[in-house]
Amino acid sequence: MPMDDKFMLMIPGPTPVPERVLLAQAQHLIGHRSGEFSQIMGEITEHLKWLHQTQNDVLILAASGTGAMEAGIINVLSAGDRVLVGSNGKFGDRWVKVCEAFGITVDLIEAEWGQPLDPAAFEAALTADTAKAIKAVIVTHSETSSGVLNDLEAIAKAVKAHGEALIIVDAVTSLGACSVPIDDWGLDIVASGSQKGYMIPPGLGFVAMSDRAWAAYEKSTLPKFYLDLGPYRKSAAKNTTPFTPPVSLFFALQVALGMMREEGLEGIFSRHQRLQQATRAAMKALNLPLFAADDVASPAVTAVMPQGVEAEAIRSTMRKQFDIALAGGQDHLKGKIFRMGHLGFVCDRDIITAVSSLEATLTHLGATGFTPGAGLAAAQAVLMASG
Amino acid sequence: MPMDDKFMLMIPGPTPVPERVLLAQAQHLIGHRSGEFSQIMGEITEHLKWLHQTQNDVLILAASGTGAMEAGIINVLSAGDRVLVGSNGKFGDRWVKVCEAFGITVDLIEAEWGQPLDPAAFEAALTADTAKAIKAVIVTHSETSSGVLNDLEAIAKAVKAHGEALIIVDAVTSLGACSVPIDDWGLDIVASGSQKGYMIPPGLGFVAMSDRAWAAYEKSTLPKFYLDLGPYRKSAAKNTTPFTPPVSLFFALQVALGMMREEGLEGIFSRHQRLQQATRAAMKALNLPLFAADDVASPAVTAVMPQGVEAEAIRSTMRKQFDIALAGGQDHLKGKIFRMGHLGFVCDRDIITAVSSLEATLTHLGATGFTPGAGLAAAQAVLMASG
Numbered sequence: 188m189p190m191d192d193k194f195m196l197m198i199p200g201p202t203p204v205p206e207r208v209l210l211a212q213a214q215h216l217i218g219h220r221s222g223e224f225s226q227i228m229g230e231i232t233e234h235l236k237w238l239h240q241t242q243n244d245v246l247i248l249a250a251s252g253t254g255a256m257e258a259g260i261i262n263v264l265s266a267g268d269r270v271l272v273g274s275n276g277k278f279g280d281r282w283v284k285v286c287e288a289f290g291i292t293v294d295l296i297e298a299e300w301g302q303p304l305d306p307a308a309f310e311a312a313l314t315a316d317t318a319k320a321i322k323a324v325i326v327t328h329s330e331t332s333s334g335v336l337n338d339l340e341a342i343a344k345a346v347k348a349h350g351e352a353l354i355i356v357d358a359v360t361s362l363g364a365c366s367v368p369i370d371d372w373g374l375d376i377v378a379s380g381s382q383k384g385y386m387i388p389p390g391l392g393f394v395a396m397s398d399r400a401w402a403a404y405e406k407s408t409l410p411k412f413y414l415d416l417g418p419y420r421k422s423a424a425k426n427t428t429p430f431t432p433p434v435s436l437f438f439a440l441q442v443a444l445g446m447m448r449e450e451g452l453e454g455i456f457s458r459h460q461r462l463q464q465a466t467r468a469a470m471k472a473l474n475l476p477l478f479a480a481d482d483v484a485s486p487a488v489t490a491v492m493p494q495g496v497e498a499e500a501i502r503s504t505m506r507k508q509f510d511i512a513l514a515g516g517q518d519h520l521k522g523k524i525f526r527m528g529h530l531g532f533v534c535d536r537d538i539i540t541a542v543s544s545l546e547a548t549l550t551h552l553g554a555t556g557f558t559p560g561a562g563l564a565a566a567q568a569v570l571m572a573s574g
Numbered sequence: 575m576p577m578d579d580k581f582m583l584m585i586p587g588p589t590p591v592p593e594r595v596l597l598a599q600a601q602h603l604i605g606h607r608s609g610e611f612s613q614i615m616g617e618i619t620e621h622l623k624w625l626h627q628t629q630n631d632v633l634i635l636a637a638s639g640t641g642a643m644e645a646g647i648i649n650v651l652s653a654g655d656r657v658l659v660g661s662n663g664k665f666g667d668r669w670v671k672v673c674e675a676f677g678i679t680v681d682l683i684e685a686e687w688g689q690p691l692d693p694a695a696f697e698a699a700l701t702a703d704t705a706k707a708i709k710a711v712i713v714t715h716s717e718t719s720s721g722v723l724n725d726l727e728a729i730a731k732a733v734k735a736h737g738e739a740l741i742i743v744d745a746v747t748s749l750g751a752c753s754v755p756i757d758d759w760g761l762d763i764v765a766s767g768s769q770k771g772y773m774i775p776p777g778l779g780f781v782a783m784s785d786r787a788w789a790a791y792e793k794s795t796l797p798k799f800y801l802d803l804g805p806y807r808k809s810a811a812k813n814t815t816p817f818t819p820p821v822s823l824f825f826a827l828q829v830a831l832g833m834m835r836e837e838g839l840e841g842i843f844s845r846h847q848r849l850q851q852a853t854r855a856a857m858k859a860l861n862l863p864l865f866a867a868d869d870v871a872s873p874a875v876t877a878v879m880p881q882g883v884e885a886e887a888i889r890s891t892m893r894k895q896f897d898i899a900l901a902g903g904q905d906h907l908k909g910k911i912f913r914m915g916h917l918g919f920v921c922d923r924d925i926i927t928a929v930s931s932l933e934a935t936l937t938h939l940g941a942t943g944f945t946p947g948a949g950l951a952a953a954q955a956v957l958m959a960s961g
Binding site: 192196198200201204209210212213214215216218219221243249251252253254255266280284285289290371380382388389390407409410411412413414415430432433434435436456462501512514 | 579581583585587588589590596597599600601602603604605606608617636637638639640641642646653671672676677742767769775776778796797798799800801802818819820821822823899901
């Protein structure tokens with residue numbers, strides 16, 4: 188039977204939140220037009236640029252990741268513009284819908300869910316566009332629905348070679364999990380959300396905007412007000428916001444970003460890599476088929492397509508017996524896969540815990556074809572070797 | 575010298591948050607696609623309908639009050655539509671800007687800041703519109719920038735008599751402070767924000783939508799995705815949200831709405847009236863000119879235009895010596911008025927505290943023309959008579 192307050196989140200968002208971050212939210216509020224607030228915002232903004240590896244503006248919205256991504260799209264484009272959208276999962280599909288809602292014409296580059304987008308397909312489409320009709324390329328870096336990490340660096344290179352198109356990136360589950368070097372790769376617009384690598388609750392969205400993105404902003408004619416990034420930029424220069432910001436989430440963000448700086452970018456990225464590899468090693472040792480191949484695996488979430496035992500039965504037992512939440516499949520993968528998040532405030536012990544509970548669950552459900560203890564041994568080997 | 579953690583908010587938002595609400599945010603998160611979350615959302619939605627005095631949908635967005643208000647406007651209108659906007663302050667002006675950003679044609683009904691909107695002007699404009707060209711009337715109920723409560727009931731009557739136009743209401747600082755009987759008055763769209771009467775931090779916006787509003791939604795052609803209320807309605811019917819919701823703010827809202835139900839609508843409204851009257855009686859006794867007349871005074875915030883002593887000097891001393899935050903004037907009233915919020919989690923003692931500190935501040939600043947103790951005595955008389 189589930190016990191109150193013993194709940195453990197192993198989903199790709201909301202991710203677990205450190206106690207000191209949770210408690211930061213419980214502070215009495217301050218006015219958002221005060222010097223105290225501006226001081227916090229200044230510190231946060233500086234940390235955000237560090238995390239984004241950029242000198243560009245990184246703006247903070249009271250919105251979900253989708254709101255941030257929409258802002259990134261509608262601030263640099265106009266109705267009738269043509270864009271190239273890569274889609275190999277639910278979030279790629281969502282950006283197509285955003286474009287369609289705003290009258291932006293979409294050329295689609297698809298891959299099956301679980302497969303990566305092919306950078307060569309982007310290169311071909313961009314090279315063929317000698318008329319420079321393509322205004323932007325929209326790519327999801329880590330596709331949360333399938334656990335695939337797309338080759339953003341290669342796609343960004345193809346966009347740079349085109350010379351005109353902007354690259355708009357959904358980095359919702361990659362930022363804070365693996366390197367997203369905005370300046371090095373020349374990423375123009377990068378959107379993310381707070382309940383992922385940031386280790387804070389949902390409610391804030393982030394948009395990084397390059398100089399090229401701001402130049403495009405000047406030409407964009409799509410109507411917007413709340414998601415108009417111009418006023419956010421103007422206010423951010425004075426360490427304030429155009430509209431009332433979610434102050435308690437800013438308190439949380441200040442603490443979480445401080446923790447991230449203590450760990451350091453290399454520490455954060457190598458920890459996520461270790462957790463991902465340990466998770467994948469365990470799944471393989473348990474003969475649980477991984478939905479994405481090793482070389483394209485997301486650092487944030489591992490999708491598993493069990494055979495001979497129902498994915499939903501696994502999730503249900505994990506939930507009821509061990510108080511561990513795993514995510515299910517979305518859209519056509521509903522009931523067919525489960526997804527284990529290992530993103531944000533997750534440590535080696537969490538992987539050991541989840542893998543061991545999964546083994547117990549498989550045994551309980553009568554799954555065959557695996558040696559009890561094999562998953563734990565495999566995870567442990569990875570963690571101990573690289574810890 | 576200011577002391578840490580001794581800070582007292584007397585601004586019109588963010589308003590003070592009860593300890594149990596603050597602490598609710600500090601709970602570990604749960605997945606937003608879980609049964610537990612749906613149970614919370616179901617309870618919240620039922621409470622929201624009670625607070626809004628309506629059977630209409632009340633939808634919850636991850637956005638500020640401005641985002642909620644924009645959603646209310648762009649979901650029922652199209653570019654080229656004609657609307658009547660009432661403006662007698664900063665927020666009325668803001669809804670004009672939203673309309674302009676979306677190509678909506680605005681007929682403006684203005685009053686000076688500090689004066690109420692004239693319902694007869696709405697009636698005249700609506701009666702003259704025999705062609706039924708006016709698609710909506712947009713009104714700010716409590717104008718936070720000046721402390722004026724507009725006569726929403728009378729304006730709503732004029733809109734109903736028109737028969738075609740919708741009424742879109744900014745109830746950001748009226749909801750939870752005074753009665754906004756949506757069904758009785760036939761209000762079509764009512765927007766509000768969490769950091770006001772709701773007694774929780776900023777980060778959530780609310781939009782109530784009538785059947786007539788939903789009928790208009792079907793015809794609206796303005797582009798939208800994140801602020802498209804259709805998916806919110808569809809999800810809300812299943813006690814879920816289309817995008818990741820700010821889960822910790824939902825925890826807070828659940829507790830705060832429970833507290834509001836315990837107090838009851840009549841209790842909440844009469845408390846705000848008592849606090850407002852005590853505040854105003856004190857200002858009068860201190861010979862501090864009130865910016866709005868008694869019969870149009872907001873229940874949420876009192877604006878004061880001191881003579882012979884600088885408004886900013888008062889705010890500064892209140893802040894530094896007594897750790898009390900008052901709001902300043904906005905736009906052309908910057909430096910000319912101060913605004914005392916008495917909205918949300920505010921009790922009689924808070925008014926006594928603020929008034930007494932204000933007296934001490936005035937004395938310290940060398941203000942003349944008042945009898946020390948007069949403000950406190952006046953506030954006390956109101957509070958004791960009606961408490």
